[in-house]
Amino acid sequence: MLLGSIEAGGTKFVCAVGNEDYRTMDKTQFPTTTPEETLQKCIDYFKKFDDLKAIGISSFGPIELRKNSPKYGYITNTPKPGWADVDFVGTIKKAFDVPIHWTTDVNGSAYGEYVISTLFNEHLNSLVYYTIGTGVGAGAIVNGQFIGDLGHPEMGHVRLKRHPDDLDFKGICPYHGDCLEGLVSGPTFEARTGKKGQDVPLTDHVWDIMAFYVAQAAIQVTLTLRPGKIVFGGGVVSEEFLKKVRGQFDKLMNGYINVGKLEDYIVMPAIKENGSATFGDFALALLEYRK
Amino acid sequence: MLLGSIEAGGTKFVCAVGNEDYRTMDKTQFPTTTPEETLQKCIDYFKKFDDLKAIGISSFGPIELRKNSPKYGYITNTPKPGWADVDFVGTIKKAFDVPIHWTTDVNGSAYGEYVISTLFNEHLNSLVYYTIGTGVGAGAIVNGQFIGDLGHPEMGHVRLKRHPDDLDFKGICPYHGDCLEGLVSGPTFEARTGKKGQDVPLTDHVWDIMAFYVAQAAIQVTLTLRPGKIVFGGGVVSEEFLKKVRGQFDKLMNGYINVGKLEDYIVMPAIKENGSATFGDFALALLEYRK
Numbered sequence: 001m002l003l004g005s006i007e008a009g010g011t012k013f014v015c016a017v018g019n020e021d022y023r024t025m026d027k028t029q030f031p032t033t034t035p036e037e038t039l040q041k042c043i044d045y046f047k048k049f050d051d052l053k054a055i056g057i058s059s060f061g062p063i064e065l066r067k068n069s070p071k072y073g074y075i076t077n078t079p080k081p082g083w084a085d086v087d088f089v090g091t092i093k094k095a096f097d098v099p100i101h102w103t104t105d106v107n108g109s110a111y112g113e114y115v116i117s118t119l120f121n122e123h124l125n126s127l128v129y130y131t132i133g134t135g136v137g138a139g140a141i142v143n144g145q146f147i148g149d150l151g152h153p154e155m156g157h158v159r160l161k162r163h164p165d166d167l168d169f170k171g172i173c174p175y176h177g178d179c180l181e182g183l184v185s186g187p188t189f190e191a192r193t194g195k196k197g198q199d200v201p202l203t204d205h206v207w208d209i210m211a212f213y214v215a216q217a218a219i220q221v222t223l224t225l226r227p228g229k230i231v232f233g234g235g236v237v238s239e240e241f242l243k244k245v246r247g248q249f250d251k252l253m254n255g256y257i258n259v260g261k262l263e264d265y266i267v268m269p270a271i272k273e274n275g276s277a278t279f280g281d282f283a284l285a286l287l288e289y290r291k
Numbered sequence: 292m293l294l295g296s297i298e299a300g301g302t303k304f305v306c307a308v309g310n311e312d313y314r315t316m317d318k319t320q321f322p323t324t325t326p327e328e329t330l331q332k333c334i335d336y337f338k339k340f341d342d343l344k345a346i347g348i349s350s351f352g353p354i355e356l357r358k359n360s361p362k363y364g365y366i367t368n369t370p371k372p373g374w375a376d377v378d379f380v381g382t383i384k385k386a387f388d389v390p391i392h393w394t395t396d397v398n399g400s401a402y403g404e405y406v407i408s409t410l411f412n413e414h415l416n417s418l419v420y421y422t423i424g425t426g427v428g429a430g431a432i433v434n435g436q437f438i439g440d441l442g443h444p445e446m447g448h449v450r451l452k453r454h455p456d457d458l459d460f461k462g463i464c465p466y467h468g469d470c471l472e473g474l475v476s477g478p479t480f481e482a483r484t485g486k487k488g489q490d491v492p493l494t495d496h497v498w499d500i501m502a503f504y505v506a507q508a509a510i511q512v513t514l515t516l517r518p519g520k521i522v523f524g525g526g527v528v529s530e531e532f533l534k535k536v537r538g539q540f541d542k543l544m545n546g547y548i549n550v551g552k553l554e555d556y557i558v559m560p561a562i563k564e565n566g567s568a569t570f571g572d573f574a575l576a577l578l579e580y581r582k
Contacts, residue, residue: 062548068414123359123440124440125440126438126439126440138515140515142433142434142436142438143433143434143436143438145433145434147417147433147434147516147517148417148516148517149414149415149416149417149516149517149518149519150517150518150519150548150549150550150551151517151548152517153514153515153516153517154514154517154547154548155514155515156514157510157514157547158510158511158514158515159451159452159507159510159511159543160450160451160452161450161451161452161453161469162452162453175545175546175547176543176545176547178452216450219448219449219450220449220450220511220515221515223444223445223446223447223448223449224429224431224444224446224449224511224512224515224516225438225439225440225444225515225516226438226439226440226441226442226443226444226445227440227441228440228441252450252467254466254467255466256445256448256466256467257353257441257442257445258441259441260441
């Protein structure tokens with residue numbers, strides 16, 4: 001059985017075909033240009049494969065995922081030029097009459113990491129996946145399901161207690177200034193230090209400030225969802241950085257609740273090479289097929 | 292059919308008996324003393340009723356609600372003298388061989404408000420209930436279920452952006468200082484102003500500071516869970532105060548996502564006279580009975 005995956009990012013699209021074991025058989029990627037051109041490329045790619053049974057799509061957003069909305073399957077009010085109000089699912093569905101699973105990019109990644117994690121821990125039934133890159137977003141699985149009554153989570157925009165050495169930094173979120181994304185997304189390095197993130201050594205104090213904020217996000221989501229695991233992906237994240245995050249988390253939590261070994265709780269993605277969303281898409285496509 | 296409810300608070304217990312329509316037929320309350328005496332009073336109360344089919348318990352915490360734990364049904368490491376490591380469910384179960392539903396006080400209230408709300412809005416499938424009183428806690432329903440893989444939510448202890456006019460106040464949480472509970476629980480009025488909350492007029496600026504923090508909690512939970520509704524109960528909350536909270540929420544959200552009419556989204560309990568938990572207990576007892 002062949003399953004399709006579209007990981008739709010604001011910069012590039014990754015299309016892949018996999019089997020029932022969620023193993024990638026073939027994969028391609030191309031830059032995100034206009035919706036017409038980019039979605040046509042997806043269609044052309046999948047046309048090469050006979051007998052595609054279902055497709056999982058993980059998309060940048062915001063997107064409409066309330067099934068009772070007439071705009072279900074659309075990218076909604078994105079600031080990305082040309083992409084607002086685009087009927088993503090409808091366009092793909094016209095070309096392929098197969099079941100399609102539709103969710104956010106971070107939900108797709110969360111699901112991939114969740115499926116992998118349950119292989120090793122059968123009691124796990126919730127997981128949160130954060131990406132910290134150009135922007136900050138998160139997806140969540142609770143009781144084995146995605147969450148959100150009025151839409152998908154937007155955890156990148158929560159407010160945080162400011163670090164005493166960072167009070168003068170206004171933050172760069174155009175909506176909120178110093179929300180999580182405004183304080184820790186990749187471009188904050190240039191805003192704070194004039195240097196790109198990859199050029200700022202981990203010994204620089206700015207990484208402690210970053211860890212203080214990211215740890216607070218982990219605390220918020222821990223106290224709100226009590227998830228089994230929190231996964232951090234995205235260009236800003238490294239194992240060395242997560243060590244700092246764990247240290248701050250421990251200090252801020254102050255023994256209040258027990259989350260088990262922090263090294264197993266706050267982790268990098270188990271699926272390497274940014275493959276979490278593709279893996280998740282295959283699993284979600286299969287779920288959709290079996291419905 | 293008769294259903295039982297125990298709302299176990301740190302100060303008082305409320306026991307009640309109701310029918311399948313969750314209507315209270317009889318009710319009593321008594322102060323929380325030792326576990327032996329207090330739980331015996333619950334047992335003596337329910338013994339008066341023949342044919343009790345199930346009992347719902349909503350308890351102060353922290354409690355163990357992971358079914359695979361040997362301590363399931365216990366109050367765990369509460370600072371309340373005598374009550375740590377008490378087998379609440381086991382004690383009741385020994386007296387009544389009926390199905391028992393066990394959850395936190397705020398989850399019980401959340402469930403009561405959820406059931407009532409779904410009568411008016413069939414699309415609602417998630418709700419958050421905060422209590423702001425002596426302490427701050429919250430319960431949550433997501434996709435019709437309670438949440439928490441490693442335990443129940445503890446949303447009272449999240450960190451927040453500090454109000455510029457409140458930077459000198461250290462907060463009163465013994466664990467975290469200036470977490471949500473440390474900044475907005477009832478006793479913070481005395482700590483900040485030397486006066487009890489009920490003696491501080493709503494025109495006092497301290498209420499704006501409180502609203503700024505409570506609005507941030509609502510923002511966090513909105514961006515994390517995207518619930519259909521947020522209910523605020525507890526002694527500190529009034530409709531006048533929630534007006535201030537809605538104003539701050541609107542300002543902080545800055546149009547980022549749409550939650551519908553704020554007057555329908557951030558609300559007081561629909562069930563009056565602190566009856567949310569009893570109502571929720573009846574509904575949960577019935578669920579447990581029908582399992």
